[in-house]
Structures are given as structure tokens and as C-alpha cells.
Amino acid sequence: MQQNEWLLWEVFVRSKAGLDHKHVGSIHASDAAMAIENARDVYTRRQEGVSIWVVESNQIHASNPADAESFYEPMNDKVYRHPTFYDLPDELKHM
Amino acid sequence: MSLEKYVLHLADNALIYSQRLCEWCGHAPELEVDIAISNIALDHIGASRSFYQYAATLIGNGATEDSLAFLRKEREFANILLVEQTNGNFAKTMARALCYDTFMQLLYTAMKNSKDEMLAAIAEKSLKEVNYHYRFSSEWVIRLGDGTPESKQKMQTAIDEIWNYTGEMFMPSNIDTEMMANGVAPDITALQAPWLQKIKEVLAEATLVLPESGWMHSGGKNGVHSEQMGFLLADLQYMQRAFPSAEW
Numbered sequence: 001m002q003q004n005e006w007l008l009w010e011v012f013v014r015s016k017a018g019l020d021h022k023h024v025g026s027i028h029a030s031d032a033a034m035a036i037e038n039a040r041d042v043y044t045r046r047q048e049g050v051s052i053w054v055v056e057s058n059q060i061h062a063s064n065p066a067d068a069e070s071f072y073e074p075m076n077d078k079v080y081r082h083p084t085f086y087d088l089p090d091e092l093k094h095m
Numbered sequence: 096m097s098l099e100k101y102v103l104h105l106a107d108n109a110l111i112y113s114q115r116l117c118e119w120c121g122h123a124p125e126l127e128v129d130i131a132i133s134n135i136a137l138d139h140i141g142a143s144r145s146f147y148q149y150a151a152t153l154i155g156n157g158a159t160e161d162s163l164a165f166l167r168k169e170r171e172f173a174n175i176l177l178v179e180q181t182n183g184n185f186a187k188t189m190a191r192a193l194c195y196d197t198f199m200q201l202l203y204t205a206m207k208n209s210k211d212e213m214l215a216a217i218a219e220k221s222l223k224e225v226n227y228h229y230r231f232s233s234e235w236v237i238r239l240g241d242g243t244p245e246s247k248q249k250m251q252t253a254i255d256e257i258w259n260y261t262g263e264m265f266m267p268s269n270i271d272t273e274m275m276a277n278g279v280a281p282d283i284t285a286l287q288a289p290w291l292q293k294i295k296e297v298l299a300e301a302t303l304v305l306p307e308s309g310w311m312h313s314g315g316k317n318g319v320h321s322e323q324m325g326f327l328l329a330d331l332q333y334m335q336r337a338f339p340s341a342e343w
Contacts, residue, residue, distance in 0.1 A: 027127050028126070034238075038128075038131065041127065
């Protein structure tokens with residue numbers, strides 16, 4: 001198979017041990033090893049991270065923006081789903 | 096006197112090599128590679144600054160890192176010929192990088208034990224950077240060598256083309272010999288065998304042929320440079336020559 005363009009990869013960087021990997025952007029590379037090296041050069045040159053994940057962009061399945069109305073809007077009027085909606089008894093500490 | 100010359104030799108290697116790498120900025124085959132090469136070039140500029148600042152304190156007389164980099168003449172530069180060689184295509188730049196990075200890894204590792212504390216400290220800091228440079232260049236040589244028939248052919252041509260400039264790294268100048276004797280400089284003659292071993296391993300993995308070691312160019316350490324050095328310095332020093340003492 002002839003590929004003229006390198007594959008697209010999404011890059012996730014963990015800024016400190018214990019924190020989550022966060023999406024920082026994308027890069028091009030021909031395979032995973034090169035993707036990690038390229039991500040290191042593009043996204044961690046100012047000490048932004050201690051760990052890198054890369055995922056081929058075409059492996060990510062996303063929700064459709066057109067579904068926003070049915071997906072997310074029903075939650076607008078359901079404030080009781082937030083713990084802050086409830087009054088806690090005074091005896092309860094550290095909540 | 097000899098120490099400052101030795102430090103200048105190290106500084107010149109780093110500066111001239113970084114100037115060559117900087118020429119890729121905006122021209123590399125991929126954006127990501129462009130950024131990587133520029134990062135590496137900046138590491139070498141950083142190392143050259145450390146060496147020039149140290150040399151300036153040894154020389155005194157108002158010398159600064161800038162005057163040493165921008166106001167010396169071609170014959171005063173003591174860098175090896177390998178680092179001033181033109182970039183050629185990407186394969187040639189990677190062939191040159193592999194040969195140089197492998198050497199610098201060994202040199203800095205040995206220099207951590209230098210009797211000169213300043214050199215030992217600079218070596219320790221720079222070694223971490225060079226380990227990454229080596230990873231970058233060796234990966235690319237392997238990728239291109241063990242790639243398509245066209246990339247393999249270009250990579251082999253590149254290694255063959257650069258090979259005659261690698262011998263100078265291991266030929267001690269008078270300054271080298273003196274510094275090696277007093278424990279300031281690592282014994283570069285002892286680095287040749289491990290260097291060749293590492294290069295052999297990378298080329299084997301890259302399915303490339305090790306060039307035959309024959310006659311080697313030399314002269315750079317004594318200020319006798321190849322033709323392209325003058326053009327490089329013209330680029331590098333133009334601003335300070337045209338507008339003396341200009342600052343940002």
C-alpha cells in the first residue's frame with residue numbers, strides 16, 4: 001500500500017505523576033514509535049509532561065454535534081442530579 | 096593557554112554544527128521533523144554558550160561569548176570538518192548526525208570525569224541532551240536504511256559520502272594531546288573502538304554496509320577548513336560584521 005501522507009495521531013500528555021493524561025493536540029507520524037518521538041518534540045519542549053500517550057486519530061469514535069439537543073439539553077433542568085442540590089445535616093463532615 | 100584553545104575547540108564544534116542544523120528550520124520534510132531538528136540545534140547552541148562563556152573567562156581581555164562566536168576568523172575556528180559539511184539531503188544530515196552524536200555521547204560520558212570541574216559539569220548536562228540526539232539520528236538511519244529501495248540507496252550514499260570526515264574525531268591535535276595528558280580531555284583515541292562498534296550495530300539494523308575505512312580528511316582542529324566553512328561563517332557572522340555591536 002502506497003501512503004503519501006503520514007498518519008494522524010492524537011496526543012495525550014500527563015503533566016505530573018498522579019494526574020490524568022490530557023489531550024493536547026495532534027501530530028503526523030508513520031508509526032507509533034515515531035508518533036511518541038514527534039509528540040515529545042512538539043508538545044513537551046517546555047517541560048509540559050512526564051508521560052505521553054498517542055492514539056491513531058481514526059481509532060477515536062466521537063459523538064455527533066448534531067445530536068447535542070437530544071444528548072445534552074435534557075440535563076439543563078435536572079439540578080437535583082448535582083450533590084450540591086441537597087441540604088446536608090450538620091453532623092456530616094468532610095462532604 | 097592550551098586549556099582555552101581546547102575549550103574553544105569544543106565550543107566551535109557545537110556552534111558550527113548547530114548553525115548547520117538551523118539551516119533546516121522551515122525546510123525539513125515534515126513539520127514535526129522541522130521542530131525536532133530545531134530543538135536539537137538549540138541544545139547545541141546551549142552547549143556552545145557554556146563553552147564560550149568558560150573560554151571567555153579564561154581568555155579575559157574583554158572577550159565575551161559573542162565576540163568569540165561572531166568576531167573570530169575562519170582560521171581561528173577549531174571545529175572538526177565533519178560538523179561544517181553541508182546538509183545535503185535529509186539522509187546526509189542524518190548520516191552526519193549519527194556519526195557525530197555517537198561520538199559526542201562517548202566524549203561527554205568520558206568528560207564527566209575530567210579534572211576540569213567546569214568541563215565535567217557541562218558534559219554532565221549535555222550528555223542528557225545528546226542521548227536524545229543519538230536516539231533521533233539512529234532511529235532515522237534505521238528507518239531510511241531498512242525502508243524502501245530508494246531510501247536505502249540514499250541512506251547508503253549518505254553514509255559513504257560522510258565517512259571520510261569521521262576519522263578526524265579520533266586524531267589528537269597537539270592541544271588534544273596536552274589536555275589528554277593532564278586529565279582534562281578524554282583520551283579520544285580510546286573512543287574509536289566503541290564508536291565503531293555502535294555505528295556497526297546501527298548500520299546492521301539499518302541493513303546498510305559499513306564503508307571501508309581508508310584515508311581520512313583532517314585539518315579542522317588546526318583551523319584548516321573545507322571550502323564551505325567560509326560561506327557558513329558569512330551567514331553566521333554577517334550581522335555583527337555589518338552592524339558591529341548591534342543588539343536586539
